[in-house]
Amino acid sequence: MTEDGRAEPPRRVVGIALLPAKAKKHLGPKLIETAAQMGIDIRPVHVGKPLKEQGPFDILLHKIRRKEWEEELAEYSKEHPHMRIVDSFDRIRPIMSRFSMLAPFDKDISLTGPQGHGRVRVCAPQQISIPEGCTREQARKLLGEAGMEAPLLAKPLWADGRDGAHGLAVIHEVEGVEQLVSGEGPSGFGLPAMLQQYVEHGGCLFKVFVMGPIVVMVRRPSLHIPVPPEDVQDEAGFIQTIARISSFQSEMAGTAVLQGDPPQWVVQGLAQELRRRLGLNLFNFDLLQPSPNQPGRVPDGADYMVIDINYFPGFEKLPNYENLMVEFLTSLLQGKAEDPRALKKFVSFSQKPLSRAAPSH
Numbered sequence: 001m002t003e004d005g006r007a008e009p010p011r012r013v014v015g016i017a018l019l020p021a022k023a024k025k026h027l028g029p030k031l032i033e034t035a036a037q038m039g040i041d042i043r044p045v046h047v048g049k050p051l052k053e054q055g056p057f058d059i060l061l062h063k064i065r066r067k068e069w070e071e072e073l074a075e076y077s078k079e080h081p082h083m084r085i086v087d088s089f090d091r092i093r094p095i096m097s098r099f100s101m102l103a104p105f106d107k108d109i110s111l112t113g114p115q116g117h118g119r120v121r122v123c124a125p126q127q128i129s130i131p132e133g134c135t136r137e138q139a140r141k142l143l144g145e146a147g148m149e150a151p152l153l154a155k156p157l158w159a160d161g162r163d164g165a166h167g168l169a170v171i172h173e174v175e176g177v178e179q180l181v182s183g184e185g186p187s188g189f190g191l192p193a194m195l196q197q198y199v200e201h202g203g204c205l206f207k208v209f210v211m212g213p214i215v216v217m218v219r220r221p222s223l224h225i226p227v228p229p230e231d232v233q234d235e236a237g238f239i240q241t242i243a244r245i246s247s248f249q250s251e252m253a254g255t256a257v258l259q260g261d262p263p264q265w266v267v268q269g270l271a272q273e274l275r276r277r278l279g280l281n282l283f284n285f286d287l288l289q290p291s292p293n294q295p296g297r298v299p300d301g302a303d304y305m306v307i308d309i310n311y312f313p314g315f316e317k318l319p320n321y322e323n324l325m326v327e328f329l330t331s332l333l334q335g336k337a338e339d340p341r342a343l344k345k346f347v348s349f350s351q352k353p354l355s356r357a358a359p360s361h
């Protein structure tokens with residue numbers, strides 16, 4: 001009973017299944033307390049312990065890619081049809097591979113500004129897949145067919161949190177692709193990989209975090225060629241492996257050209273459209289504005305480009321993230337997060353510089 005004699009609203013239970021290292025960062029006491037004040041019990045889910053001993057849950061959030069876990073969850077969900085799983089495995093799976101991650105851009109996204117003023121086109125960079133066992137000749141052929149030119153970026157095919165999933169290599173000349181396939185590149189970077197067209201953008205990118213109807217944009221330092229020596233991890237021939245620059249929070253790379261933030265209607269419209277095309281609630285994407293005059297690298301008429309999408313990223317790095325997460329959970333519980341076009345909140349900021357020791361990968 002409340003003090004004035006009304007019945008307390010029922011408490012709701014939200015299970016969150018994350019790998020231990022991520023759970024430690026994400027499920028801190030402040031999140032648990034903030035949620036509890038709103039009548040939500042956040043329960044960390046331990047994979048390996050039967051779900052029936054941990055539930056029941058109203059909502060289950062998860063970022064664990066293991067076949068046995070997926071099967072157990074599917075089984076449990078049949079017995080508990082009221083439980084809402086956010087997000088569905090079928091929608092998350094394409095994001096875990098860089099081959100399919102940018103598929104929402106198979107058709108460019110066109111956005112129109114308020115009152116019909118302004119129009120922008122958002123595209124993804126051109127990329128090709130280099131499978132394991134690819135020969136030098138095959139690699140050259142693929143590259144020629146795609147019409148891509150150096151510099152190129154090599155990224156691991158799998159973006160599913162496994163060791164090495166955040167590796168990045170700059171290939172300065174096309175000969176570097178032959179080195180990569182024949183294992184003559186820097187150690188620790190191999191196949192299968194994606195080769196993506198490098199797009200000059202002034203060394204600054206915008207990370208846009210989406211939590212259902214809540215959108216938060218953060219400015220981050222980004223890769224800029226020539227890469228400053230302190231960001232090069234290793235090099236061999238025409239290939240350099242690079243430290244995870246965007247994790248240096250807002251310490252702007254020395255070479256970064258300060259540019260204006262994209263207008264709110266662009267970021268907001270893009271977040272909503274991606275939410276719709278991806279069918280996901282919890283993700284972020286990296287947005288950049290290509291510098292002028294790079295015809296071979298940027299699709300005609302592209303005003304902005306999305307280079308990467310991550311599922312359930314490091315939301316805990318956002319200031320006030322506990323309140324944002326609880327607001328998101330509340331909107332889910334109230335059934336108000338359903339319409340992908342609905343926007344509840346838009347926040348944009350530059351984070352205070354953190355030390356270069358920050359990256360955890």
Ligand SMILES: Nc1ncnc2c1ncn2[C@@H]1O[C@H](COP(=O)(O)OP(=O)(O)OP(=O)(O)O)[C@@H](O)[C@H]1O
Nearest residue numbers: 125165166196197198199222223246247286307308
């Ligand atoms: N096509 C591109 N053109 C220019 N720079 C790029 C491109 N793709 C990636 N980068 C740079 O490389 C960085 C890492 O690439 P990407 O975001 O794909 O990897 P990631 O492992 O998901 O990293 P993070 O988790 O930091 O987003 C980006 O933050 C950006 O600075």
Ligand SMILES: O=P(O)(O)O[C@H]1[C@H](OP(=O)(O)O)[C@@H](OP(=O)(O)O)[C@@H](O)[C@@H](O)[C@@H]1OP(=O)(O)O
Nearest residue numbers: 022159160161247284310311313314315360361
């Ligand atoms: O939190 P985790 O350790 O899982 O790492 C996540 C990482 O956070 P970190 O920067 O704190 O490492 C995220 O970075 P931001 O985009 O939010 O900056 C993003 O890259 C996720 O994709 C990573 O998850 P993974 O893909 O590796 O599972």
Ligand SMILES: [Mg+2]
Nearest residue numbers: 246286308309
């Ligand atoms: Mg990224």
